[in-house]
Amino acid sequence: MSDHKIGVYVCHCGSNINGVVNCAKVTEEIGKLGEVVVAKDYKYMCSDPGQEMIKNDIREKGLDRVVVAACSPRMHEPTFRRALEGAGLNGYLLEMANIREHVSWVTKDKEEATKKALSLVKGAVKRVKLHEPIEEREVPVTNTTLVLGGGISGIQAALQVAEAGHKVYLIEQKQYIGGNMAKFDKTFPTLDCAACILTPKMVDVGQSPNIELYTSSEVIKVDGYVGNFTVTVREKPRYINHDKCTGCGDCASACIMKNRIPHEFDEGLSKRSAAYIPFPQAVPLKAVIDDENCLLLTRKKCTLACVKACGAKAINFNQHETIHEFKVGSIILATGFDLFDAKRSPQYGYGKYPNVINGLQFERMTNASGPTSGHITLADGTEPKSVAVIHCVGSRDENYNKYCSRVCCMSSVKFAHLVKDHCDAEVYEFYIDMRTFGKGYEEFYNRVQEEGVHFIRGKGAEVAQKDGRLVVKAEDTLLGQYREIPVDMVILNTALEPRVDAEKVAQTLGISRSGDGFFMESHIKLDPVTTTTDGIYLAGCCQSPKDIPDSVAQGSAAAAQSLAIIATGKVKISPISASIDSEQCAGCQICIGLCTYRAIKLNEETLRAEINEAVCKGCGTCAAGCPSGAIKVSHFNDDQLLAQIEGVLA
Amino acid sequence: MAPKLQLAIYWAAACGGCDVAILDTDEKILDIAEAADIVLWPIAMDFKYEDIYKMEPGSIDVCLFNGAIRTSEQEEIAKALRARSKFMIAFGACAAWGGIPGLANLTNREEIFNTVYQETATTINEEDIRPDTNYPGPEGELHLPRIYDRVWSLDQVVNVDYYVPGCPPTPETIWTAILAIVTGNLPPKGTTIAGIKSLCDTCEREKTEKKITQFKRPFEIIADPKKCLLEQGLICCGPVTRDGCGHRCTNNNMPCRGCYGPSEKVSDQGAKLLNAIASIMDVKDEKSAQELAATWEDPAGTVYRFSLAKSLIYDYKKGGE
Numbered sequence: 001m002s003d004h005k006i007g008v009y010v011c012h013c014g015s016n017i018n019g020v021v022n023c024a025k026v027t028e029e030i031g032k033l034g035e036v037v038v039a040k041d042y043k044y045m046c047s048d049p050g051q052e053m054i055k056n057d058i059r060e061k062g063l064d065r066v067v068v069a070a071c072s073p074r075m076h077e078p079t080f081r082r083a084l085e086g087a088g089l090n091g092y093l094l095e096m097a098n099i100r101e102h103v104s105w106v107t108k109d110k111e112e113a114t115k116k117a118l119s120l121v122k123g124a125v126k127r128v129k130l131h132e133p134i135e136e137r138e139v140p141v142t143n144t145t146l147v148l149g150g151g152i153s154g155i156q157a158a159l160q161v162a163e164a165g166h167k168v169y170l171i172e173q174k175q176y177i178g179g180n181m182a183k184f185d186k187t188f189p190t191l192d193c194a195a196c197i198l199t200p201k202m203v204d205v206g207q208s209p210n211i212e213l214y215t216s217s218e219v220i221k222v223d224g225y226v227g228n229f230t231v232t233v234r235e236k237p238r239y240i241n242h243d244k245c246t247g248c249g250d251c252a253s254a255c256i257m258k259n260r261i262p263h264e265f266d267e268g269l270s271k272r273s274a275a276y277i278p279f280p281q282a283v284p285l286k287a288v289i290d291d292e293n294c295l296l297l298t299r300k301k302c303t304l305a306c307v308k309a310c311g312a313k314a315i316n317f318n319q320h321e322t323i324h325e326f327k328v329g330s331i332i333l334a335t336g337f338d339l340f341d342a343k344r345s346p347q348y349g350y351g352k353y354p355n356v357i358n359g360l361q362f363e364r365m366t367n368a369s370g371p372t373s374g375h376i377t378l379a380d381g382t383e384p385k386s387v388a389v390i391h392c393v394g395s396r397d398e399n400y401n402k403y404c405s406r407v408c409c410m411s412s413v414k415f416a417h418l419v420k421d422h423c424d425a426e427v428y429e430f431y432i433d434m435r436t437f438g439k440g441y442e443e444f445y446n447r448v449q450e451e452g453v454h455f456i457r458g459k460g461a462e463v464a465q466k467d468g469r470l471v472v473k474a475e476d477t478l479l480g481q482y483r484e485i486p487v488d489m490v491i492l493n494t495a496l497e498p499r500v501d502a503e504k505v506a507q508t509l510g511i512s513r514s515g516d517g518f519f520m521e522s523h524i525k526l527d528p529v530t531t532t533t534d535g536i537y538l539a540g541c542c543q544s545p546k547d548i549p550d551s552v553a554q555g556s557a558a559a560a561q562s563l564a565i566i567a568t569g570k571v572k573i574s575p576i577s578a579s580i581d582s583e584q585c586a587g588c589q590i591c592i593g594l595c596t597y598r599a600i601k602l603n604e605e606t607l608r609a610e611i612n613e614a615v616c617k618g619c620g621t622c623a624a625g626c627p628s629g630a631i632k633v634s635h636f637n638d639d640q641l642l643a644q645i646e647g648v649l650a
Numbered sequence: 651m652a653p654k655l656q657l658a659i660y661w662a663a664a665c666g667g668c669d670v671a672i673l674d675t676d677e678k679i680l681d682i683a684e685a686a687d688i689v690l691w692p693i694a695m696d697f698k699y700e701d702i703y704k705m706e707p708g709s710i711d712v713c714l715f716n717g718a719i720r721t722s723e724q725e726e727i728a729k730a731l732r733a734r735s736k737f738m739i740a741f742g743a744c745a746a747w748g749g750i751p752g753l754a755n756l757t758n759r760e761e762i763f764n765t766v767y768q769e770t771a772t773t774i775n776e777e778d779i780r781p782d783t784n785y786p787g788p789e790g791e792l793h794l795p796r797i798y799d800r801v802w803s804l805d806q807v808v809n810v811d812y813y814v815p816g817c818p819p820t821p822e823t824i825w826t827a828i829l830a831i832v833t834g835n836l837p838p839k840g841t842t843i844a845g846i847k848s849l850c851d852t853c854e855r856e857k858t859e860k861k862i863t864q865f866k867r868p869f870e871i872i873a874d875p876k877k878c879l880l881e882q883g884l885i886c887c888g889p890v891t892r893d894g895c896g897h898r899c900t901n902n903n904m905p906c907r908g909c910y911g912p913s914e915k916v917s918d919q920g921a922k923l924l925n926a927i928a929s930i931m932d933v934k935d936e937k938s939a940q941e942l943a944a945t946w947e948d949p950a951g952t953v954y955r956f957s958l959a960k961s962l963i964y965d966y967k968k969g970g971e
Contacts, residue, residue, distance in 0.1 A: 584915050586850035588878075588889050593859045594929050625929035627889030627922050628848035629915030638917065 004129050007038045007063040008121065009054060011045035011070035013100055018043075020104035022114040026069065030121050035129065037061055046076050051083040058087035065128045069097040069121045074523075090133030092575070092635060097124040119648045126647030130640045134575040139614055141227035142329040143566040145559075146171065148219055148505075151179020152548060153540025154334030155201050156555030157562070161332075162210035164563050169326050170205060171233055172215045176282040178202050179336055183265065183360055185367040185374075187548055188414040189444035195281055195369075202283040214324065215284065222331070222509050223598070225615040226535030227571045231326045237319035239289035239297070244314035247285035251275040254309030256302065261293050263371070267361040270371035275306040275315070280369055289315070330535045330562040333519060334555065335505060337541040340394030340401070340495035348393060348492050349463045353470060354379035356463055356490045358393075359411055366418050376422045376489075384488035386426040387419045388472045390460035394495035396432060401495050403516050405545040408493040409435045413445050415491055416453040427453045428485050430460035430474050438547065456483065463490050496545035510597045511536055518544050529557045533597060533617070534571070537561045576618035576635045582608045584630030591622040591631060655686035655832060656711045659741075660731060661693060662724035663751040663801065664717030668742040669693040671818035672714070678825055685832045686712075690731075702730050710735040712831050714814070718744040718751045718959060719802040723795030732808040737831065743817040743909050745804040746842075747919075748959020750817070752801045753951055755958050759799045803959045813842040817909035817956060820895055844894030848913040849906055852893055855879065861932040865946040868904055879905045880930070885952050890916050890923045909956050918962045920954035927953075 010027045012018035023041040031039035038057050042050050045068055057063055066089070068080050073096040081091030099117040107113050143166055147158040150172035158170045170177070181187075182202075184194035205211050214235055221232035252258070255273030263272040265279050274294040277287055289297070289306070296302040296317060307315045342350035342358050349356045355378050357365070368374040378384055389412045395405040409431065416427040434455070436445040449455065458474040465471070469486045476483050498517035499505070506513050511531040512520040519542050522530040529537050537558040540551040565571055578599075580591075587607040592600045599615035600622060602608070611622075611631075623631040629638070661669060669691075673679060689710060690697055713735035719725050732738050743749040754762060763780055767773065785792040804810055814827045827843045830836055837843070850857070857878045866883035873879055879886040879900065887908030888900065895910050912919035933939040943949070954961055 581915070584847055584913075586848045586853075586889065587857060588848075588850045588880075589857055589859050590889065590926050590930055593861065621929075624925050627916070627926035628850070628913050629917070629922065642917075 004035045004065050005037045005061065005063050006035050006065040006067060006125060006128060007054065007057050007061070008036055008040075008067045008125065009045050009050070009069065010039070010041040010099075010117075010121070011050070011068065012041060012043045013071060013104075014043065017070070017100050017104045017117075020107065020110055020113045021099055021117045022110065023117075025114055026099075026118050026121060029118055030125065033122070033125055036125060037063065045070050046079050051079070051086075054080070054083050055087040058084065058089050064089070064093065065131065066094045067097060067121065067124045067128050068094065069099045069117065069124065071100040072096075072098050072102075090135075092134040093128070093131050095124040095128040095131065097121045119650075122650055123644040123647035126650075127640050127644035130637075130643050131635070134634055136575050137573045137614070138570045139225075139227050139573055141565050141569055141571055142229075142327050143167070143569070144169065144326070144328045145330050145332060145562045145566070146219075146229070146231050146326055146328040147332045147334060149179070149334035149336055149540070149542065150174075150177030150205070150213070150215070151334060151336045151540060151551070152181045152198060152201075153336075153551040153555035153558075154179070154332065155198075155205055156552045157332045157334060157539050157559040158211055159201060159204055159208065160556055160559035161562055162208045164559075164566075166210060166563070166566055168208075168211045169231075169233075169328065170211055170213045171217050171219060172213070173218050173335075174278075175216050175238060175286075175288045176278045176284070177205060177213065177215065178281075178283065180360070181548060182279065182281070183267070183367070184363045185370070186414060186418065188410045189438075189440040191414075191417070195367075199281045199283075202281070206283045213284065216288070217324075219505075219508055220323075225597075225599075225612070226533075226573065227329045227565060228614070229328050229331060229535065231328055231331065233324045233326065235322045235324060237291075237321055238286070239291070239294075239315060239317055239319050240287050241314045241316050242284065242286055244312045245286040246312050246314075247277060247282075247287065248311070249277045249287070250309045250311065251287050251289075251306035251315065252277055254305040256305050257293055257295065261290065266364045266371045267358070269361055269364055287314070289317075330537065330565050331509065332537045332539055332555075332558045332562060333505070333509065333511070333531070333542055334539040334558070335499055335502075335542040337496040337545065338499045340497050342393055342492045342494050344400065345393055345492075347462045348390065348460070348490070349465070349470075350492055353463065353465060353490075355384070355470060355488060356492065359408070359415065359491060359493045362415055362418075362491045366422060374422070376419060376425075378488055383423045384419075384425045386428070386485075386487040387415075387489045387491065388428045388430065388460070388463075388470075388485065388487040389415050389491045389493060390463075390472070391429065391431040391493050392459060392495075393492040394497070401497060401516065403545070404435065405496045406435070407496065407545060407547045410438070410441055410444070410547065412491075412493045413448045413453075415493070417444075417448045417451060420448075420451050420453065425488070428472065428487065429453060429455045430458060430472065431455065432459050433457070438549070456485075458483075496541055499542070502542070509533065509536055512596070516544070518542060529554060529561055534573070535565065573614055574618060576633065577613040577616040578611050578618060578620065578622055578631050578633045579613065580609055580611055581630045581632065582606065582610075584628050585609055586628050586630070588627065590625050590627060594621050594625045596621070656689050656709060657682075657686040658690035658710045658713040658731060658735065659688065659693075660690060660713065660715050660717075660727065662715070662717030662728065662745070662804075663720045664742065664744045664749070666693060667818040668716035668744075671742075671816075671821065672824060674818075675821045675824055678821070682828060685828070699727075702727065702734070705734045707733055708736055712737045712739060714739050714741040715804055716742040716745050716818075718748045719804060719807045720751060720754070720798050720800075721795040722798070725802075725807050728804060728808050737811045738804075738808060739827070740804040740810045740813045742819055743815060743911060743956040745810075746813045746815055747911055747957035748801050748803045749956050752803070752957065752959035753954065755800045756950060759797055801959050806959070811839050812837075813840075813911070815842055815844050815892060815910040816895060817907070820898065822896060823894060842892060842911065842914075844892050844910055846914045847893050848916075849888035849891045849893050849895070849897065849900070849910070853878075853888055853897060853900055855900070857881070860930040862927065862930050862942070863932045865942070867947060873903050875903050880927075885923075885927065885946070887919075887923055887953070887955070889926055890919050907955055908953075911957060918960075919957040920950070920961055921963065923953040924949065 027041040097120040217235040223230045255275045257274040259271040262268040263270045291297045364370040394400040462473040514520040521528045539555040539558040585608040740746040884905040886905035888906040892910040892913045
């Protein structure tokens with residue numbers, strides 16, 4: 001094999017690296033290695049002069065391989081690849097040694113750090129010799145988008161893509177869109193009526209010629225890759241002919257199950273029929289028949305009062321589920337959250353004491369179109385004289401969720417204001433600490449404090465019943481005192497949790513979840529919208545708990561990402577992918593189940609596994625699992641990795 | 651008539667099965683005798699060390715060397731035979747990758763001596779006598795070979811031209827190797843004379859996507875003879891093991907033990923198999939992974955049953971004599 005001409009560049013990163021690693025010494029030592037024709041250190045390799053230095057050396061000294069010892073390749077590998085390409089060298093003939101995150105930032109021991117940096121650079125030099133030029137691939141894009149979830153963030157994303165003139169399939173599991181926000185009464189900090197700001201958007205979705213809305217539907221299968229997904233959707237029957245139903249609600253009034261089934265939209269505070277309109281502003285405003293409670297569907301016995309009542313003859317009990325298949329270029333995931341079930345914290349008596357309710361139930365209660373027509377009432381119908389709000393139920397708690405649910409402090413403050421506004425009861429807020437960040441939030445908190453709400457710093461420990469009244473027990477950490485406060489009503493502000501089917505959705509779409517269970521973004525700071533799967537984006541609370549402005553912003557961001565793909569008509573696919581040597585493959589199928597991206601399939605004729613390189617992300621899991629060594633990942637093959645290890649240990 | 655092949659057969663750290671396997675070629679042994687003069691075969695005929703040292707360099711055409719290297723004597727003879735042989739062949743799993751004796755590398759000489767000369771229930775050794783390299787006997791000082799701290803494969807000690815795998819190699823494999831030598835129809839140096847792909851490739855058992863929910867040992871179940879053994883929870887080394895044995899174990903409903911060594915593209919048989927098995931364990935988190943893994947008896951001895959001496963990890967971890 002002919003000798004390579006390798007250039008090694010050691011970055012000081014100001015004092016980030018050079019403050020700990022002796023960069024000059026590393027450079028000097030590396031310069032002594034065979035095939036290293038130039039070794040230089042420089043203050044900022046990523047700067048223009050730094051990149052120029054590499055380009056000049058490639059041109060003048062004829063370098064055919066480059067090693068940059070600097071920060072994480074996640075930061076600047078693309079930068080230096082471009083530099084190589086600028087000088088006519090394939091970008092994959094570069095290897096980076098991470099001597100910042102892996103060395104200078106993790107120790108203060110200068111001698112050891114210099115030693116480790118040198119080892120890593122030696123490994124990089126040995127590895128880069130085996131690098132091969134790789135060409136990036138481009139594939140055409142289907143210019144449609146699928147939005148999964150019709151809450152506020154999904155609605156926002158769908159509208160934005162549609163407004164740009166592109167087709168959107170909006171898929172919603174429930175029978176209506178609007179999500180949790182549709183249940184709210186007022187929104188903080190401006191106390192805008194939630195319905196007033198949301199329903200116009202819902203109506204826009206229903207009317208947009210570019211949006212095809214599928215309610216009562218779920219995604220059951222996703223195939224393909226960025227730009228070219230095929231999504232299979234199952235639409236459940238609602239036993240109502242959409243075209244005929246006028247949304248009059250006559251079927252609901254006639255249904256013999258009337259006022260017998262807890263109404264989900266009212267969080268169980270009211271009762272509905274088996275045939276019903278989900279809520280007055282529902283989009284689509286069509287009746288639905290609940291197949292779990294309809295007597296005809298469950299027991300095959302009913303007077304069919306609804307059919308008789310329906311003037312439009314819209315009821316059709318012969319409907320079956322429908323399977324749809326959509327070709328889309330990108331997918332926006334906006335599946336939202338589940339509310340923490342307060343019964344899991346039995347100390348608060350939720351489900352035991354009728355006047356202990358959760359935040360969403362309170363929202364419904366204060367909503368003018370809710371079960372109490374906007375009156376805050378106790379179970380016996382009277383107004384409460386004192387109300388407690390307990391923060392962080394299920395959040396910031398080692399036993400349930402360690403994270404802060406972000407919206408509860410502000411919604412608790414809002415609850416306090418609404419109580420004051422509706423019935424002038426005394427309000428006690430039990431908080432760990434107040435988190436009222438955000439535009440206008442602190443001001444709103446101050447306003448509510450001035451309204452005479454009692455803020456008690458201490459997590460509510462228990463809700464008990466004493467002499468017919470509820471008592472909240474807590475340690476007031478400001479007074480340093482144990483307190484028992486008698487109240488009429490307790491509102492538990494519960495955590496926002498990943499949806500119960502999050503794992504199923506993650507598996508169907510081939511995306512990852514973070515430790516807290518929410519869907520994982522590709523970079524928590526710099527790429528919070530993209531998943532680790534190209535072409536699948538996140539919006540709203542399915543990524544992490546967030547309030548309405550943040551959900552809307554992320555919905556728009558996801559739409560922008562999706563439009564960026566559509567606009568260019570082509571997507572670049574990372575050329576680092578796995579390939580199967582069919583001569584070596586024994587068809588054992590170990591790899592197939594390992595692939596998160598479902599890029600591997602068994603060829604039924606040859607009985608060999610095959611990789612769809614466009615779907616493959618080059619993660620290497622299959623190559624590690626492949627027992628016969630038939631799978632190779634380009635740019636990370638065994639020879640390269642072993643050479644790197646040898647270099648490091650040399 | 652062409653001059654007869656000068657053939658040497660030697661054993662080092664081995665059980666003797668490889669020598670028996672040569673006899674197992676049945677009537678073909680006569681063909682071997684026809685084609686070759688056996689110039690050295692300690693298990694069958696009487697030879698002294700001097701007989702080897704008297705031979706000229708290159709005077710042996712082919713040396714079939716079985717057994718691993720774990721004593722100074724074995725190393726010395728291996729080197730002496732190498733110097734006198736045109737082709738040095740690592741014959742059988744022990745010579746090729748350390749074989750069963752290579753599992754001694756999971757421990758060391760000291761621990762092995764403690765077990766053998768002190769700790770076993772039937773041992774009484776009050777004076778704590780251990781093997782020694784020198785012993786002053788009445789007829790003068792006696793010398794014994796030194797036992798090494800670790801076991802080596804043949805190619806870690808001398809240059810090896812070809813590998814004939816198996817524990818022991820099957821008669822068919824032996825005959826293929828002999829035929830290649832006799833006819834001069836030789837593959838490139840370093841070739842393992844057997845299949846190339848893994849055993850799964852020619853295994854006719856029905857394979858599907860794999861998930862192991864429970865590890866089983868062969869005596870615990872009667873395996874379904876049609877289905878992949880791995881899918882039934884038996885640790886079958888087939889996926890990482892070189893084809894060429896004729897499926898003797900799997901045809902008898904027993905999982906492959908891996909004696910044909912790593913298949914062509916596999917550099918570390920045990921690591922590869924461990925990776926593959928870890929990949930198909932049906933677990934959802936670390937805890938369930940630990941629980942399932944705990945039901946696997948002797949993972950190291952299973953995945954490295956024949957190749958520990960050649961494992962990458964071992965070489966980086968420890969030096970030794």
